[in-house]
Amino acid sequence: MFLVDIDFCGIEALDEIFAIESLYNPTPWIRAWLERDLNLDNGLSCYLGARYRKNLVGFGACRRQKKRLYIMNLAIHPHYRRRGVASQLLLALAEIGTTWELRSATLDVRESNGDAQALYRGFGFRVVGRTRAYYQDGEDSYVMTASLPLVLPR
Numbered sequence: 001m002f003l004v005d006i007d008f009c010g011i012e013a014l015d016e017i018f019a020i021e022s023l024y025n026p027t028p029w030i031r032a033w034l035e036r037d038l039n040l041d042n043g044l045s046c047y048l049g050a051r052y053r054k055n056l057v058g059f060g061a062c063r064r065q066k067k068r069l070y071i072m073n074l075a076i077h078p079h080y081r082r083r084g085v086a087s088q089l090l091l092a093l094a095e096i097g098t099t100w101e102l103r104s105a106t107l108d109v110r111e112s113n114g115d116a117q118a119l120y121r122g123f124g125f126r127v128v129g130r131t132r133a134y135y136q137d138g139e140d141s142y143v144m145t146a147s148l149p150l151v152l153p154r
């Protein structure tokens, strides 16, 4: 098993997070928004980083959305995919939700993003809706939810 170090991250990780985000996202978050998010200290949202030999290889972000944990983002550097890094981050994000006494998690995923949908389905997420033109480029999202704590894939 490829184990990574997972911990909270803040503004010091801005460049590394932005680099991973820019590698995959056709419409990456604007750097200033990311900077604002990483500087927030309101107890309502957080970023987690996954490090291998001190290098950031992936990150995840979540926030409280009423009684649910909303997973805002999850991305792994292309060189480190299919090694269980996203799974480790997802479990850590879900653990935060449990600590916040939330009973379910929700997220939006691109309709075309079969890779991420496969990951989420493995952890018990199911499609419960679709949001038209959710993304800046006009693509729809699937809304997926799962109960917390997450089930481990078989």
Ligand SMILES: CC(C)(COP(=O)(O)OP(=O)(O)OC[C@H]1O[C@@H](n2cnc3c(N)ncnc32)[C@H](O)[C@@H]1OP(=O)(O)O)[C@@H](O)C(=O)NCCC(=O)NCCS
Pocket (backbone or CB within 6 Å): 024, 073, 074, 075, 076, 077, 080, 081, 082, 083, 084, 085, 086, 087, 088, 107, 108, 109, 110, 113, 114, 115, 116, 118, 119, 120, 122
């Ligand atoms: C989707 C993503 C986060 C998966 O990260 P990862 O670290 O490779 O995922 P894991 O190794 O933990 O995969 C766990 C399981 O998810 C499924 N999965 C992950 N990537 C997959 C792929 N490319 N094709 C099919 N299934 C996939 C598989 O069931 C996999 O288990 P397996 O490798 O034993 O078959 C990664 O591909 C990524 O960063 N993509 C770009 C960013 C993105 O799309 N984020 C989602 C935003 S909603």
